[in-house]
Amino acid sequence: MSATSYINGLGFYVPPREVTNADLEDLVETSDEWITARTGIKVRHHAEKGTPSSDLACEAAKIALRQAGVEPGELTHILVASCTPDSYCPSTATALGWKLGANTPMAVDLNAACTGFLYSIEMARALVCANPHAKVLVAAAEVLSSRTNWEDRTTCVLFGDGAGAAVISAEPTDDTPLxxxxxxxxxxxxxxxxxxxxxxxxxxxxxxxxxxxxxxxxxxxxxxxxxxxxxxxxxxxxxxxxxxxxxxxxxxxxxxxxxxxxxxxxxxxxxxxxxxxxxxxxxxxxxxxxxxxxxxxxxxxxxxxxxxxxxxxxxxxxxxxxxxxxxxxx
Known part of the structure; x- marks a missing residue:
C-alpha cells in the first residue's frame, strides 16, 4: 500500500458518570488497594443504562471533524470499531452517520475487540488508496458496562465506557496531522x-x-x-x-x-x-x-x-x- 494517508483530526468522549474503586466496593467483594495493585485503575466512566455506543461515538466524532476542518457532509466513509454495538442490525455506523447528518456515506461496523481502532486505520488507509478524494471517519466506541457481570470481581473492575475518533484522508487538512x-x-x-x-x-x-x-x-x-x-x-x-x-x-x-x-x-x-x-x-x-x-x-x-x-x-x-x-x- 503506497498511498500516503493522514490522521487529520482526533477527538474523544467519555460519559460524565465516574465510577471509583470505592464505588465498586459496594457492589462486589473488592477494595481500592486490590484493584490498584492489580490494574492501576482508579476511576472509569459508565454511560447511563440504555445509552448506545453511537451516542458516544457521535460526541467524539464531532470533535475530530471540527479539528480536521471537515463537515459531516464531506465524509465518504464511516467505520465504527466496537464489540458493544448499538445492535446486531442495523449497524452502529449507519446510526452514527444519521446522527452526524452525514450525506449517506458508506458506513460499516468492524469488530476486532480492543484492536478495532488499528484494524480500522488499516481499512481507512486502503479506502484512501482506492479513492484519493476519500474522507474517512473512524470511530471506536464502547459501552462495556452493558456487558459487564457485576458479580465477577476479576472483570467488573477493569472496564469503562468511552469513544475515540479520527478523520483520515490522503491530504493533511489539520495543521498538525499524523x-x-x-x-x-x-x-x-x-x-x-x-x-x-x-x-x-x-x-x-x-x-x-x-x-x-x-x-x-x-x-x-x-x-x-x-x-x-x-x-x-x-x-x-x-x-x-x-x-x-x-x-x-x-x-x-x-x-x-x-x-x-x-x-x-x-x-x-x-x-x-x-x-x-x-x-x-x-x-x-x-x-x-x-x-x-x-x-x-x-x-x-x-x-x-x-x-x-x-x-x-x-x-x-x-x-x-x-x-x-x-x-x-x-
Missing amino acids: RIGKLLLRSDGQYGDLLTILGGGSRTPYTLGETIREDFFIAMEGREIFKHAVRNMSALCQEVLEEAGMSIHDVDLLVPHQANLRIIEALGNRLKIDRDKVFSNVQRYGNTSAASVPIALTECKEGGLIEPGASVLITSFGAGLTWGAGLLHA
Missing part, C-alpha cells in the same frame, strides 16, 4: 475462548423467555491474556520497527492499549523503552477496549506530548485473538 506509517495486524482464532462475549450470538443463541445466562457478559482468562498480550504486542512492535528501518531508540512516544497498568509496564520493559516515553491513562478511564488507543492519542496530542517530527508507536491486543502495531509520524 502521517500513518508502517502498520501490521495479526489474529489467531485458536485462542478465542480466552476472552469472550458469547450469549445471544448464533453460537450460543437464546430462546424467547429464557433467562440471560452468564455467557452474555465479558468472560476472560486473565493470566493467559496477560501472557499473550505482552508477548504478541512486543514482538509485533519490534517487527514494525525493523520493517521501518527504526529501533526503539527512534520512538518518541509509545501509546499502547490501556488494558491495565501491569501489561503496559511489562510491555515497556520488554521493549526496553524509557518509562517516560510510555503513555498511560488507564488510571482515569479503565479499559475502554477499541476506544482506548484513540482516547490516549487525543490526550497526547492535546497535551503537547506529540511534537513536530515525533514518531509514535501504537499497539493493541484484544479478543479474537487480535493484535496490531503501527507507527504514526508527526
Whole structure:
C-alpha cells in the first residue's frame, strides 16, 4: 500500500458518570488497594443504562471533524470499531452517520475487540488508496458496562465506557496531522475462548423467555491474556520497527492499549523503552477496549506530548485473538 494517508483530526468522549474503586466496593467483594495493585485503575466512566455506543461515538466524532476542518457532509466513509454495538442490525455506523447528518456515506461496523481502532486505520488507509478524494471517519466506541457481570470481581473492575475518533484522508487538512506509517495486524482464532462475549450470538443463541445466562457478559482468562498480550504486542512492535528501518531508540512516544497498568509496564520493559516515553491513562478511564488507543492519542496530542517530527508507536491486543502495531509520524 503506497498511498500516503493522514490522521487529520482526533477527538474523544467519555460519559460524565465516574465510577471509583470505592464505588465498586459496594457492589462486589473488592477494595481500592486490590484493584490498584492489580490494574492501576482508579476511576472509569459508565454511560447511563440504555445509552448506545453511537451516542458516544457521535460526541467524539464531532470533535475530530471540527479539528480536521471537515463537515459531516464531506465524509465518504464511516467505520465504527466496537464489540458493544448499538445492535446486531442495523449497524452502529449507519446510526452514527444519521446522527452526524452525514450525506449517506458508506458506513460499516468492524469488530476486532480492543484492536478495532488499528484494524480500522488499516481499512481507512486502503479506502484512501482506492479513492484519493476519500474522507474517512473512524470511530471506536464502547459501552462495556452493558456487558459487564457485576458479580465477577476479576472483570467488573477493569472496564469503562468511552469513544475515540479520527478523520483520515490522503491530504493533511489539520495543521498538525499524523502521517500513518508502517502498520501490521495479526489474529489467531485458536485462542478465542480466552476472552469472550458469547450469549445471544448464533453460537450460543437464546430462546424467547429464557433467562440471560452468564455467557452474555465479558468472560476472560486473565493470566493467559496477560501472557499473550505482552508477548504478541512486543514482538509485533519490534517487527514494525525493523520493517521501518527504526529501533526503539527512534520512538518518541509509545501509546499502547490501556488494558491495565501491569501489561503496559511489562510491555515497556520488554521493549526496553524509557518509562517516560510510555503513555498511560488507564488510571482515569479503565479499559475502554477499541476506544482506548484513540482516547490516549487525543490526550497526547492535546497535551503537547506529540511534537513536530515525533514518531509514535501504537499497539493493541484484544479478543479474537487480535493484535496490531503501527507507527504514526508527526
